[in-house]
Amino acid sequence: MNGFFNLDKPVGISSGEAVRRVKKELGKVKVGHAGTLDPSASGVLPILVGKATRLSDEFLGYRKKYLAQVTFGVTTDSYDAEGNVLQKTSVGDLPELSVGEIAGSVRSLLESQTVSTSPTAQPGTIIFQTPPPYSAIKTNGVRAYKLARENKSVDLSPRPVTIYDWNISEVSEGPDEYPECDLEVECGRGFYIRSLAHDLGQHLGIGAHLSALRRTMVGNFAITDAITLDDLVVRLRSGLIDEVLLQIDRVFEDLPAAILTSEQVKDIGYGNSVILCPTRAYAKRNTSTESLRGYGPNGELIALMERDLALGSWRSVKNFA
Numbered sequence: 001m002n003g004f005f006n007l008d009k010p011v012g013i014s015s016g017e018a019v020r021r022v023k024k025e026l027g028k029v030k031v032g033h034a035g036t037l038d039p040s041a042s043g044v045l046p047i048l049v050g051k052a053t054r055l056s057d058e059f060l061g062y063r064k065k066y067l068a069q070v071t072f073g074v075t076t077d078s079y080d081a082e083g084n085v086l087q088k089t090s091v092g093d094l095p096e097l098s099v100g101e102i103a104g105s106v107r108s109l110l111e112s113q114t115v116s117t118s119p120t121a122q123p124g125t126i127i128f129q130t131p132p133p134y135s136a137i138k139t140n141g142v143r144a145y146k147l148a149r150e151n152k153s154v155d156l157s158p159r160p161v162t163i164y165d166w167n168i169s170e171v172s173e174g175p176d177e178y179p180e181c182d183l184e185v186e187c188g189r190g191f192y193i194r195s196l197a198h199d200l201g202q203h204l205g206i207g208a209h210l211s212a213l214r215r216t217m218v219g220n221f222a223i224t225d226a227i228t229l230d231d232l233v234v235r236l237r238s239g240l241i242d243e244v245l246l247q248i249d250r251v252f253e254d255l256p257a258a259i260l261t262s263e264q265v266k267d268i269g270y271g272n273s274v275i276l277c278p279t280r281a282y283a284k285r286n287t288s289t290e291s292l293r294g295y296g297p298n299g300e301l302i303a304l305m306e307r308d309l310a311l312g313s314w315r316s317v318k319n320f321a
Contacts, residue, residue: 001029002050002320003245008226009037009045018229022047025236034059035218040082043067043215044223051320052248058318059251060189062219063164069212070197071180072097072204078134079194080210087207091177094206102181102200103168109203115160124165124188128158132194162188180211219251248320249293249301257293258305258314265296268303269321273313296321 009018015036023031032053034046043066048056073094076083113127131137133154134145147154165186174180185193194210201208216223227235227244235244264274294303294316303316 001026001241001245002052003247004049004052004221004250005047005232005244006221006226006246007045007047007232008223008228009042010229011042012039013229014039015045018045019047021229021233022049022236025233032056035064035215037215038080038082038213040080041213041215043213044218044221044226045215046218046221049245054318054320055248055251059218063186063188063217064191064215065184065186065217066193067214067216068183068185068193068197068210069174069180070183070200070208071174071178071211072201072206072208073178074209075198075201075207076209079132079192079198081212083134083209089206094179097171097179097181097204099168099171099181102171102204105204106166106168106183106200109199110163110166112203113158113199124162126160126162129161129192129195129199130158131156131192132198135192159190161191163191164188174211186217220253247301252291252293252304255292255304257295260294260296260302262297264294265302265321268294268305268316268319271316273308273315275313291317 005022007018007022009015015033019031019033023029026049029050030053032048034048034056037043037045046059071081073089073091074085075087076085078084110125110127113129115126115128131144133147133156134149135156137144137156139147139154139156144154144156163185165184167184168181169184170182172180183197185191185196187193193213197208197210214223232244235241258276260268260274267274290307292305292314293301294305294314296302300321302319302321304318305314306317307313308315
């Protein structure tokens with residue numbers, strides 16, 4: 001049993017707990033996840049099963065999309081609704097906020113954080129972002145959140161992260177009449193939506209925190225195709241796993257593919273490189289790629305392969321045989 005479940009993780013449980021519940025249904029098979037979601041967040045959480053667990057690192061570099069709810073006028077020590085309130089401005093002292101004004105502040109904030117030396121060929125915008133005190137980043141060998149829980153000083157340096165796109169879709173009145181907005185963000189590895197919400201509040205001069213978060217995409221895993229945990233458990237108990245288990249090559253479906261001979265499959269299994277003939281080996285027309293999927297003569301996925309330019313051959317970087 002190898003593949004993925006595109007899980008819509010509910011609010012209230014950790015990513016590890018979601019994995020535990022799936023593993024309980026599957027029995028003696030390796031299960032993991034790709035990309036942690038906090039218990040207070042919901043949305044796309046790819047569950048990796050069997051040999052697909054070898055691909056957990058692949059997901060780290062994939063783009064992710066989030067729908068965030070930002071509440072203005074209240075700051076917390078964790079930058080989200082789970083933390084202790086540090087400052088609370090009276091609703092009557094808050095300015096009227098519009099979509100245009102918040103969008104202008106987001107734009108100005110990101111411009112102030114943009115890395116001026118970013119390469120022109122780099123997609124998206126690279127900014128320097130300071131992670132929240134309650135984060136898993138290590139400082140002097142200790143997780144920052146452990147220091148924060150002990151009321152110890154947490155000094156995290158700004159880190160380069162990438163934001164690809166964002167949009168303010170709505171401003172409304174939230175609980176206790178505090179204004180809130182819906183903020184859609186597409187970002188890369190290591191980006192903290194909590195920090196963006198906090199920094200936006202500081203930039204506006206009224207404070208803010210992340211009050212809700214839903215992840216809507218990880219790579220090509222979209223929320224529109226995701227299954228709830230309850231529905232997944234029902235399917236697994238009913239023996240309908242084939243209806244929800246996605247094949248391993250779903251992650252690499254945008255890459256060209258090559259059909260390997262039986263001898264080449266053996267070579268790949270021994271860790272050797274192989275020579276491929278572009279005129280007959282590629283299942284897609286793009287022969288200038290540096291990565292491709294390697295399939296055996298019977299159509300089974302053998303490996304994810306990369307080109308060795310020095311030798312003019314291809315080697316396996318992820319083997320699934």
